[in-house]
Amino acid sequence: MAFDLDVAKRLGNVEVALRLDAGAGITVLFGPSGVGKTSVLNMVAGLLRPDRGHVRVGGVTLFDAGTDVPIERRRAGYVFQDSRLFPHMRVAANLQYANARAAMVDAVAHLLDIAHLADRWPRTLSGGEAKRVAIGRALLSDPAFLLLDEPTASLDRARAAEVERAIIDVRDELGLPILMVTHDRAEAERLATRIVEMARG
Amino acid sequence: MLPVAFALAWFLARANVRGKIVIEAIVYLPLVVPPVVTGWMLLLAFAPKGPFGVLANVVLFKWGGAAIAAGVMALPLMVRAMRLSIEAVDRRLEGAARTLGAGRWRVFRTITLPLSMPGVLAGTVLGFARSLGEFGATITFVSNVPGQTQTLPLAIYAALQRPDGDALALRLSALSVLIALAALVASELLARRSRAAMIHGV
Numbered sequence: 001m002a003f004d005l006d007v008a009k010r011l012g013n014v015e016v017a018l019r020l021d022a023g024a025g026i027t028v029l030f031g032p033s034g035v036g037k038t039s040v041l042n043m044v045a046g047l048l049r050p051d052r053g054h055v056r057v058g059g060v061t062l063f064d065a066g067t068d069v070p071i072e073r074r075r076a077g078y079v080f081q082d083s084r085l086f087p088h089m090r091v092a093a094n095l096q097y098a099n100a101r102a103a104m105v106d107a108v109a110h111l112l113d114i115a116h117l118a119d120r121w122p123r124t125l126s127g128g129e130a131k132r133v134a135i136g137r138a139l140l141s142d143p144a145f146l147l148l149d150e151p152t153a154s155l156d157r158a159r160a161a162e163v164e165r166a167i168i169d170v171r172d173e174l175g176l177p178i179l180m181v182t183h184d185r186a187e188a189e190r191l192a193t194r195i196v197e198m199a200r201g
Numbered sequence: 202m203l204p205v206a207f208a209l210a211w212f213l214a215r216a217n218v219r220g221k222i223v224i225e226a227i228v229y230l231p232l233v234v235p236p237v238v239t240g241w242m243l244l245l246a247f248a249p250k251g252p253f254g255v256l257a258n259v260v261l262f263k264w265g266g267a268a269i270a271a272g273v274m275a276l277p278l279m280v281r282a283m284r285l286s287i288e289a290v291d292r293r294l295e296g297a298a299r300t301l302g303a304g305r306w307r308v309f310r311t312i313t314l315p316l317s318m319p320g321v322l323a324g325t326v327l328g329f330a331r332s333l334g335e336f337g338a339t340i341t342f343v344s345n346v347p348g349q350t351q352t353l354p355l356a357i358y359a360a361l362q363r364p365d366g367d368a369l370a371l372r373l374s375a376l377s378v379l380i381a382l383a384a385l386v387a388s389e390l391l392a393r394r395s396r397a398a399m400i401h402g403v
Contacts, residue, residue: 046300047300070304071296072302072304074300075302076300078297078300080293082293084294097301097303098302098303137301138301141302142302
């Protein structure tokens with residue numbers, strides 16, 4: 001199983017709960033806003049601690065009653081909805097933050113078509129460019145799996161198509177299991193190996 | 202003083218412990234209490250029978266004591282500016298850095314510290330200005346010993362007390378203006394450099 005999750009977390013007066021067993025490819029979490037899709041990604045990445053349950057990815061236990069692997073050792077390639085590029089570093093420094101080998105950086109930059117952006121500051125990037133740099137940065141952290149949070153939200157259709165192509169390239173060429181959140185039904189159906197619906201309550 | 206101020210600012214910005222408000226109040230106290238009172242409390246603390254009495258010989262009426270007085274008076278201003286800028290650092294960026302494999306120390310060095318640099322600079326300038334002008338706490342704590350504890354303001358005041366001291370006071374005042382100007386220009390240049398890097402981001 002690529003993703004074996006059983007998590008529950010109380011946030012205010014909302015109970016976020018999900019049980020999920022998914023194999024390779026792209027697993028899409030689909031559901032209305034506020035249902036806790038991003039919280040699930042945060043729990044897999046270790047940024048949010050579940051109240052109970054377990055998180056296993058690729059057979060490795062990242063969280064259960066007796067285990068809580070620190071964030072930096074979970075090897076999650078997390079692409080945040082708001083990209084979260086480091087504003088005080090140029091694109092090249094953002095990509096190299098995880099100390100990947102130069103040849104890897106070049107290969108990923110080529111795959112995502114971001115090589116020409118290396119000297120730019122994050123603030124000068126368009127939404128689609130920033131998102132692709134964020135995907136590249138996550139890929140260069142030697143991830144065991146990818147977490148994508150609304151990778152195409154807030155992009156126009158052409159830019160969204162660019163990013164979707166990049167995701168498909170990553171899936172086909174790197175073979176990493178991907179857990180992706182979206183609220184766009186059409187996108188879910190285009191990309192998903194399987195769709196998991198989250199509902200309120 | 203800088204690392205102490207930063208550590209305190211970090212603690213006040215991030216720590217989640219009971220009694221934080223007490224530490225906060227103590228750190229900020231010299232900002233509101235009359236300097237003479239701060240100086241007197243330092244004198245009591247470092248008196249031979251006080252809690253830090255073992256240091257009495259190296260502190261009382263020595264330049265070390267003047268430095269302590271200046272430091273204690275500068276601390277609240279430094280901590281305040283640094284704390285605000287640490288609080289302004291987007292913690293989600295720190296989380297992002299950790300998902301990329303960076304441990305807490307590396308996150309601090311590469312994300313938190315550089316992003317809070319403007320506040321650290323501002324705090325340092327404020328602290329320096331406060332130390333340069335410090336008068337009351339110093340004279341109460343370690344008196345006015347030429348060559349040991351006579352700071353610029355104390356020397357100017359002493360010169361003004363003498364009938365023939367005007368020329369000396371003028372020279373010393375000019376010197377203090379020069380030092381202050383140099384510090385302000387240097388800090389502005391540093392701030393501009395860090396802002397130039399920032400402005401492309403954030």
